[in-house]
Amino acid sequence: MTDKYVALPQGRSERDLDAAIKKFTAILGEQHVLTKAEHLAPYMKVMMAVDEKQHAPSAVLLASTVEEVQAIVRVCNEHRIPVWTISTGRNFGYGSAAPGERGQVVLDLRRMNKILHIDPELCTALVEPGVTYQQLYDYIQEHKLPLMLSFPAPSAIAGPLGNTMDRGVGYTPYGEHFLMQCGMEVVLADGQVLRTGMGSIPGDKAWQVFKWGYGPTLDGMFTQSNYGICTKMGFWLMPKPPVFKPFAISFDNEADIGAIVDMLRPLRIAQVIPNAVVIAGTLWEAGGANVRRSDYIKTPGATPKEVIEQIKKDKGLGAWNVYAALYGTQEQVDVNWKIISQVVQASGKGRLITAEEAGGTQPFKYRAELMSGVPNLQEFGLYNWRGGGGSMWFAPVSQARGSECDKQVQLATRILNKHGLDYVGEFIVGWRDMHHVIDVLYDRSNPEETKRANACFHELLDEFEKQGYGVYRVNTAFQERVAKTYGPVKRDVERRIKRALDPNGILAPGKSGIRI
Structure with missing residues (x-):
């Protein structure tokens, strides 16, 4: 840290940044070039299990036009200033709004909002x-x-x-x-x-x-x-379809996860169920219903099974909670609903729940809103489960086969519990693929738990990779680690493209593990 700046770009001096800031200010105006610590604070708050200082920006630029963005990248080229671009969100679980590396200038495009x-x-x-x-x-x-x-x-x-x-x-x-x-x-x-x-x-x-x-x-x-x-x-x-019919299927047995996916996959491929099917575990649903772990247990570590069972009972949750919807005319919806009802009945597993039966209860309400295109923020309740502001999303992808599921759940649960954390996960069944999204929740205010969370995430990546599973997104602290998973040929091609398009390496160095 310098007297003037919170951080400096790697390999750049205070004088280098001074010269660039002067030109950024001429482009954007002083009020849209942020360098003071209090103004940079929202861009430094990370949920990853690393020191926030590792992701501190040197400045934030608030551009409002394409021409301003063009002028900014020209200045960055001239002074070799790395720039990390963000837009509207805060990318919770995947690195927040902080730059990928300390000292990078954040280019915030939220003012380009037409x-x-x-x-x-x-x-x-x-x-x-x-x-x-x-x-x-x-x-x-x-x-x-x-x-x-x-x-x-x-x-x-x-x-x-x-x-x-x-x-x-x-x-x-x-x-x-x-x-x-x-x-x-x-x-x-x-x-x-x-x-x-x-x-x-x-x-x-x-x-x-x-x-x-x-x-x-x-x-x-x-x-x-x-x-x-x-x-x-x-x-x-x-x-917008004339008829929208959301529904849930509740399953009481954790071991049913494989049968659930094998039951749903043909319906997804045939587009009987046209949207991605969510299969959420108990604690994911508890978080969505604003349940706090401290409401049930005060001791640290992984949550005992008997406590999870009590939460299921108290909140009327299944071990697995399926959410999907039907869209179209009344005739289309009626036909597909009949098919789904028959498939669930024939399976001998699960209980169908309609919107009328669920009423306005959570988490059904917010799931129905998501499936009907109504925005909400209900799922942020997940962060109340343990509290402390720590979250890292681990998201391996696999085939949509039941045989993939139970071993993934057991492997993830074993690793998380080993590090004193909980399995908070859901499967999302696409057309033929399946995302297994696990929120590694922990207390960032507790240094010891933060250290365990970091080790846990490393182990999840290592052990799932050994089983042939790769993640499709990851937080910025683990970009380089995940890029290695995909092998040297892919990385070499990415580097060659980077050198051709960005020979000075100014655009988001390290993003997805890509550098010149």
Whole structure:
């Protein structure tokens, strides 16, 4: 730390940063260049089990136009200043808003918050990075548009551009967000602006309806990478169906998880159930219902099974709690509901619960809202389970097969309990894949527990990798570790692309383990 700055970029002196800050201020104005500790505090608060100082920014830049972003990257090139870009959310569980490495300048695009276009007939949208799902939802409601959004659980404060760029997922039939993306505008490291797909043709009207354009399709290259800064993104919106029928299936036995997935997979592949199916464990659901561990037990360490059983009884939760929905006309919904009811009945496992039976109780209410495109923040109740502000999401991906499930749950539970932590997890069954999302919750105010959480996350990565499971996203403290999992050839190709597009390595060095 210097007298003037909280941190300095790696390899840069105070004089180097002074020169860059002077030019950033000329571009943005003094009020939009933040360097004081009190102004940087929101960008330093991490939930990872590492020292916050490791992720302290040197400054924050609040750009409002593409031209400002272009000017900023040119200054960064001139003075070799690394810049870490964020948009609307705080990326809880995956690293927060802090930069990937100490001293990087944060480029915050929240002021670029225009909804540029929505077409209610073609069901498309074009937005800037600062647009939140709540803002978009309010716009759709205000203009009475017959459209439905898809978003991740922390929906109100997150945004479609940022979530899609990190390949996040949602809970409607349009829940594979990158699949529904169509057209990007990207500022490259040299300040040039690239429009993908049909966007490079002057006057073209098909930018948000035809993904591919001509030649190589480049959009995916800019997701989970540091090859450019996305300043506009198009995506498809789902037409609002005349009938929406959310439902749950409750299972009392932990050992049923394999049978649940094998029962649901054919229904997902055939699109009888058109949205991603959530299979949430007891403690995940307890968190969503704002249950605190301290309400039941005061002693540290892993929560005993008998306590979890008591929570199940008190809150009416299953060992596994399935959430899905049907969409369409009344005739379509009735036919598919009959199929689902027969499949569940034939399995001899699980109890179907409709919205009428659940009433307005949590967690059914917020799950139904997510599946119907109504934003909320209910799932943040997870962070009250242990308290203390520690959260790291561990998210291995596998085939949607029942045989994958029980061994994953047992392996994860054993590792978590070994480190005095709880299994708080859910499976999300896609078309053919399955995300196993585990929230490693711990008390960051307790140094000893924080140390254990860090060791736990390392062990989860190591042991799941030995079983052939890789994660699809990870917090910034573990980016390099996860990148190694995917092997040297992939990493070499990524480095070659990085050197070609960003020879000075100014854009988010280390993002997804990619460097020049």
